[in-house]
Amino acid sequence: MYWKLVKDYACELSVTPNYLNEVVKKVSGYPAGYHIRQRIVLEAKRQAATAGTSMKEIAYHLGFDDIAHFSKFFKSVCGKNFSDFRKERFTRCN
Numbered sequence: 125m126y127w128k129l130v131k132d133y134a135c136e137l138s139v140t141p142n143y144l145n146e147v148v149k150k151v152s153g154y155p156a157g158y159h160i161r162q163r164i165v166l167e168a169k170r171q172a173a174t175a176g177t178s179m180k181e182i183a184y185h186l187g188f189d190d191i192a193h194f195s196k197f198f199k200s201v202c203g204k205n206f207s208d209f210r211k212e213r214f215t216r217c218n
Contacts, residue, residue, distance in 0.1 A: 126187040128164065130156045165201045168194075172210050179206050 127133060133156065134141040141156075148156040164186060171182045183194035199205045204212075 128160060128187070130160065133160070161197075161201050165198060168198060168206070169209070169213075172206065173213060179210075 130144055131141045134144040137144065145155045145157070148154070148159065152159065168182055168186060171177055171185065172179075179195070180191050183191050186194070188194035188197070195206055198209075202209060
């Protein structure tokens with residue numbers, strides 16, 4: 125949840141970031157950074173499904189110090205902002 129960079133995972137695996145990206149892209153068709161961003165947003169969506177959890181709490185839990193940065197990150201990956209996602213999620217369930 126806290127590592128957001130390919131170099132962090134590459135270091136843990138004792139490979140270079142370029143090599144990790146190359147291998148992951150060859151296998152999945154997407155670079156490693158894409159998968160990292162998808163997992164972070166998936167966790168944000170899971171936490172958003174819990175009523176009573178604020179965007180600020182979720183952002184902090186995922187390692188974002190700035191709520192505005194989290195908001196921009198979420199929108200760039202999902203294509204919609206966090207508030208709209210949450211409204212859509214809760215109106216569909218009710």
